Structure formats: structure tokens, C-alpha cells
Amino acid sequence: MVIRLGDTAPDFEAETTEGKIRFHDWIGDSWAVLFSHPKDFTPVCTTELGYMARVKPEFERRNVKIIGISVDPLDDHRRWADDIAETQGHAPNYPMIGDPELKIAKLYDMLPASAGDSASGRTPMDNATVRNVFVIGPDKKVKLVLVYPMSTGRNFDEVLRVIDSMQLTAKYSVSTPANWNRGDDVIVLPSIPTAEARERFTKGVTELKPYLRMTPDPST
Structure with missing residues (x-):
């Protein structure tokens, strides 16, 4: 299979x-x-x-x-x-x-x-x-x-990094950008309207494009 x-x-x-x-x-x-x-x-x-x-x-x-x-x-x-x-x-x-x-x-x-x-x-x-x-x-x-x-040889530090990302994104309505590490800014999901995102993510939302909005890591 x-x-x-x-x-x-x-x-x-x-x-x-x-x-x-x-x-x-x-x-x-x-x-x-x-x-x-x-x-x-x-x-x-x-x-x-x-x-x-x-x-x-x-x-x-x-x-x-x-x-x-x-x-x-x-x-x-x-x-x-x-x-x-x-x-x-x-x-x-x-x-x-x-x-x-x-x-x-x-x-x-x-x-x-x-x-x-x-x-x-x-x-x-x-x-x-x-x-x-x-x-x-x-x-x-x-x-x-x-x-x-x-x-x-396998990069198990990368496995840890991906687990950090998956555990974060499972808890919050975000995804992580290229080369993300814990504490870096994250991406607001496109399904969340910007006005709602600004209420939900109180550390701030930066709109680079309507489909690309960044917010500080909500877990830190």
C-alpha cells in the first residue's frame, strides 16, 4: 500500500x-x-x-x-x-x-x-x-x-522543526513560511478575513498582499 x-x-x-x-x-x-x-x-x-x-x-x-x-x-x-x-x-x-x-x-x-x-x-x-x-x-x-x-545522513533537527510547525499550526489558524523556526512570524490562513485576523491575533497583522498576511508567532 x-x-x-x-x-x-x-x-x-x-x-x-x-x-x-x-x-x-x-x-x-x-x-x-x-x-x-x-x-x-x-x-x-x-x-x-x-x-x-x-x-x-x-x-x-x-x-x-x-x-x-x-x-x-x-x-x-x-x-x-x-x-x-x-x-x-x-x-x-x-x-x-x-x-x-x-x-x-x-x-x-x-x-x-x-x-x-x-x-x-x-x-x-x-x-x-x-x-x-x-x-x-x-x-x-x-x-x-x-x-x-x-x-x-538524515537531518533530525529538521524533523524537530517540522514538528514545531505542525504542532503550532494544529493549535492556531496559521501556517509557517519558508525556513520558519519557532518564534519567527507566521502566516494567517487565507480563510480568515483581515478584520477578523486583527481581532484574533492581537500582536498585530501585517498585510503584504491580500492573500499573504503575517503575524508574530502566537505561541510565544
């Missing part, structure tokens, strides 16, 4: 390094980031897993849970964690899903049905498309999908 923005994230049961979970129950009332890896003991992914462990408090501050998945068995995940701690200074402090039968990779359309049902004997290049980031809201809807090549 193709995963599109606004779709309900496919639910599943899986064994993880922190025990068995049902994905939707594990998310609960939180946001979630599910990020995938083509194989254990790969260099770029090693740096990513370590970085996510280091910045986990930033995700927690935003009510976001982190969970990783790699198409290898849990025993390999646990051995890999030692390498990650040694080289990156932080071992994964969040669950890692084992997907040795490729079920979840195929459920999330990261591998085709023809990929078979075993990670055994598959190389990282065989699984090169298992390089996704899914951000899922408390409503279990997919809010963001990013796909990276194997050679490029």
Missing part, C-alpha cells in the same frame, strides 16, 4: 528491544517518529541512531515518542547498540523494532511484496529504500514522510 499524508498509519504488532508492542497502543496520545534502516552495522545509520539518542529529550519535550526499525533480528540490534555507544557516545534509548521477515517494511511500502520474507542474505543495497522517516500524530494519521538515500 502507498502511504500518503493524512492516511492512518498502518497498525502492527512487533517485537522490539524493549518488548512487544502494538504500534497504535504504543503511540497512545503522543506524536511519534518511526525511522527505518536498511540493515544493522551500516555507517550512516550508526551516526543517526546515536544522534537520535542524544536529542531524545527534545522530542520528549514536544510529546513525541521515537521508535526505530531495521530489517534485522533483535539480537543484531542489541550488538549494534554497543557499537553505537562506543562510536557516538550514546546508545539507543528508545525501542528498535526487529523486522527480519520484512513484514513492516512491506506494510509501509518501503519494500515491494516481491522482496520475499527474510532479511537473511540481503545486503544494505537490497534494502536501500528502507530509509524513511514517518511522523505520526496522536490521531494516528501520517503527518510527514521523508525518504533519504543511503549515502546521506
Whole structure:
């Protein structure tokens, strides 16, 4: 199945390094980031897993849970964690899903049905498309999908930035402009008449064009 923005994230049961979970129950009332890896003991992914462990408090501050998945068995995940701690200074402090039968990779359309049902004997290049980031809201809807090549480490600071934007725009009738960061001015939704916007956004509204009106970040 193709995963599109606004779709309900496919639910599943899986064994993880922190025990068995049902994905939707594990998310609960939180946001979630599910990020995938083509194989254990790969260099770029090693740096990513370590970085996510280091910045986990930033995700927690935003009510976001982190969970990783790699198409290898849990025993390999646990051995890999030692390498990650040694080289990156932080071992994964969040669950890692084992997907040795490729079920979840195929459920999330990261591998085709023809990929078979075993990670055994598959190389990282065989699984090169298992390089996704899914951000899922408390409503279990997919809010963001990013796909990276194997050679490029993921920018998880950008994931945090987008989560800031999505959480802000879910609460207020605004959207965020290019390169927005928390505290920057935001865009008033076109559906709100200017007179109403000036009443609603008491910090002021600047009309650049009738369809482009800016107001200070209402959350600050």
C-alpha cells in the first residue's frame, strides 16, 4: 500500500528491544517518529541512531515518542547498540523494532511484496529504500514522510522543526513560511478575513498582499 499524508498509519504488532508492542497502543496520545534502516552495522545509520539518542529529550519535550526499525533480528540490534555507544557516545534509548521477515517494511511500502520474507542474505543495497522517516500524530494519521538515500545522513533537527510547525499550526489558524523556526512570524490562513485576523491575533497583522498576511508567532 502507498502511504500518503493524512492516511492512518498502518497498525502492527512487533517485537522490539524493549518488548512487544502494538504500534497504535504504543503511540497512545503522543506524536511519534518511526525511522527505518536498511540493515544493522551500516555507517550512516550508526551516526543517526546515536544522534537520535542524544536529542531524545527534545522530542520528549514536544510529546513525541521515537521508535526505530531495521530489517534485522533483535539480537543484531542489541550488538549494534554497543557499537553505537562506543562510536557516538550514546546508545539507543528508545525501542528498535526487529523486522527480519520484512513484514513492516512491506506494510509501509518501503519494500515491494516481491522482496520475499527474510532479511537473511540481503545486503544494505537490497534494502536501500528502507530509509524513511514517518511522523505520526496522536490521531494516528501520517503527518510527514521523508525518504533519504543511503549515502546521506538524515537531518533530525529538521524533523524537530517540522514538528514545531505542525504542532503550532494544529493549535492556531496559521501556517509557517519558508525556513520558519519557532518564534519567527507566521502566516494567517487565507480563510480568515483581515478584520477578523486583527481581532484574533492581537500582536498585530501585517498585510503584504491580500492573500499573504503575517503575524508574530502566537505561541510565544
